[in-house]
Amino acid sequence: MQKLSLQQKLLQKLSPQQIQVIKLLEIPTMQLEQRIKKELEENPVLDMDNDNSEYQEEEYDNDLKSNEDKDNDEFSVDDYLNDEDYPSYKYTTQNYSKDDKFTEIPFSSGSSFHEYVEQQLSEVYLSEHELVLAEQIIGNIDEDGYLRRDLESIMDDLAFMQNVTTDEFELLRILRVIQEFDPPGVGARNLRECLRLQVERKDLSKPEIQLASRILRDTFDEFTRKHYDKITRKFGVSEDELKRAIDEILKLNPKPGSSFSNTINRTNQSIIPDFILELMDGELQLSLNQRNVPDLHINGHYANMLKAYQENRKNLSRQDKDTVMFMKQKLDSAKWFIDAIRQRQQTLLLVMNEIIDYQKEYFMEGDETKMRPMILKDIADRTGLDISTVSRVSNSKYIQTHFGIFPLKYFFSESMQKDTGEEVSTREIKQILKECIEGEDKRKPLTDQALAEILKQKSYPIARRTVAKYREQMDIPVARMRKEL
Structure with a gap:
């Protein structure tokens, strides 16, 4: 029932x-x-x-x-x-504004990154078969300029989707042709190859360029970990010679495709503020x-x-x-x-x-x-x-002030209590943390523990793990990665 x-x-x-x-x-x-x-x-x-x-x-x-x-x-x-x-x-x-204080609606023109790379195919001699391979490779290059798909998978794609037969050796040969195109570094399969492609286009008769090329070829792991002492011992060079070589590497572009896209679409990156705040006669309007x-x-x-x-x-x-x-x-x-x-x-x-x-x-x-x-x-x-509702209003909105344009989320922050009992914004602590890091000796960067001690001396009782959290939120690397010669 x-x-x-x-x-x-x-x-x-x-x-x-x-x-x-x-x-x-x-x-x-x-x-x-x-x-x-x-x-x-x-x-x-x-x-x-x-x-x-x-x-x-x-x-x-x-x-x-x-x-x-x-x-x-x-x-x-x-x-x-x-x-x-x-x-x-x-x-x-x-x-409607009588003056020029509002940001114009952006308008972008020009070819895309992929179109730019494809246009360069006409400047090299390729057979009809090779042209198909080249177009397939370019189609698999991402917006950063990297070829993220392996050659074996591209070979399978050509066979199944276009009934085109090839092998990895032929694809690699066509890839080498594309890697000669602009922007330098395009078609690289990883960061190391990207930087090496760019260095190889520089004047290799200069000692610092030669050393930069050797570093990327033989000691790339040590370079990324900033184990500079191992590099100097391996190549028998001085710190000054190593610094000049590293300076050359740091001038290279780790994302050649993004750089190109940002250049041709610069106006498309404009921020249109949702609010306008003006300071007039001491009053905010x-x-x-x-x-x-x-x-x-x-x-x-x-x-x-x-x-x-x-x-x-x-x-x-x-x-x-x-x-x-x-x-x-x-x-x-x-x-x-x-x-x-x-x-x-x-x-x-x-x-x-x-x-x-x-x-x-x-x-x-x-x-x-x-x-x-x-x-x-x-x-x-x-x-x-x-x-x-407040969250929806704050999300993806910007305000133009007399001292810059800011996202609304920028004005929200948590609080903490100083030793004096005063409540302060975590943004204030992050600013002090940033100033400490900017003023540090780059040969011996401050560790998170050292930063925590400095903040404690300034009446901010912050634990080391909290310093690490704030540092990561500001996209600041650990001490070892901030080291400079």
């Missing part, structure tokens, strides 16, 4: 509008432009600012007020075109960077169409009624989207204003030591928002 039971559960479900707001909160300004463009393309009811369209919408809105509909219908046009439903959402945004984000409204043409349908709805055919319902759906979507954009801007400004207020002393001067410990919960408590 089946047993029936009654359970009461409390569930929270998000509406489509709430989900839309959440998604819009996560994206930065540049992606917002693309999102609005996509919505404009998909929803004909949604429109950008246009004097004629705005006039039609306002005219139609007034007409509705003077000719109130007394009949009871499924929906009212007032639900979509009433000014109260569409309050201005510009607030303190700056859609915050605004949203909305230069390329259009103001949205409902298209007046569709408003007039809906008005005509409503006035004549008793005589509508089935097809006409379907058209009205389609327009209603699009009007709903347009209304939700405009409202979501407005809520996004309100939330962004609310959160950023509280961050600035919390870190006001820092934002006034840009002095990192003035930054207070701050976690997501601090801002959530001040704004009344959920921690997840």
Whole structure:
């Protein structure tokens, strides 16, 4: 016999509008432009600012007020075109700037890294068969310029996918041809080969270049581990001679492909700030960077169409009624989207204003030591928002200040207590740690334990393992790897 039971559960479900707001909160300004463009393309009811369209919408809105509909219908046009439903959402945004303070939307041009390498195939003589092999090899070179796939696998790919027969010897010969291309080091299978390819293009008559080549060929492991004493003993050279050779190696590019890509797409690396913070007459003024984000409204043409349908709805055919319902759906979507954009801007400004207020002393001067410990919960408590909402606002967003452009996550840090009982930001400790490392004797770099002792003397009771954690977070290598001659 089946047993029936009654359970009461409390569930929270998000509406489509709430989900839309959440998604819009996560994206930065540049992606917002693309999102609005996509919505404009998909929803004909949604429109950008246009004097004629705005006039039609306002005219139609007034007409509705003077000719109130007394009949009871499924929906009212007032639900979509009433000014109260569409309050201005510009607030303190700056859609258009009279000066040059905003970063331009980046535009990149030029060929890609792989296209650049392939273009050089025309400069060497290869048979049709060899050209197929070369194109297959280049296709397996990654964006850093390395050939990560082994020749045996490439040989199998050619056999199965293109029915081309070859062997590793022939592939290696073609690879050697590609390794003569620019940028120097392209087609290398590991870091050692990459650096050797670059050294071999230098003037090998110079003693320091000769020694650099020998180091990469015979003592690469010792070089990467900075066991310089072993290298000097092996080659019978002085520290000065070794230093000159190592200086030549350090000039080489460990990622030749990335270097090329960054050069041709430099403008594509621009950061578009989501917020603009200015210091004017001793006061901080915050605004949203909305230069390329259009103001949205409902298209007046569709408003007039809906008005005509409503006035004549008793005589509508089935097809006409379907058209009205389609327009209603699009009007709903347009209304939700405009409202979501407005809520996004309100939330962004609310959160950023509280961050600035919390870190006001820092934002006034840009002095990192003035930054207070701050976690997501601090801002959530001040704004009344959920921690997840503050996290979404802070993620992938940037602010342009009078002392630089920073990601919002930069302003969040944990706290610790000094010997004096004062609470300080971990960012302050990292800054002091960084200064200690920058000022160390590079011939005898400070160990993590030595750094911990220095911090302790400065009233920061930090354990050695914590020093190691902070050092790794700042991408600073261990003492042995910081050693210089």
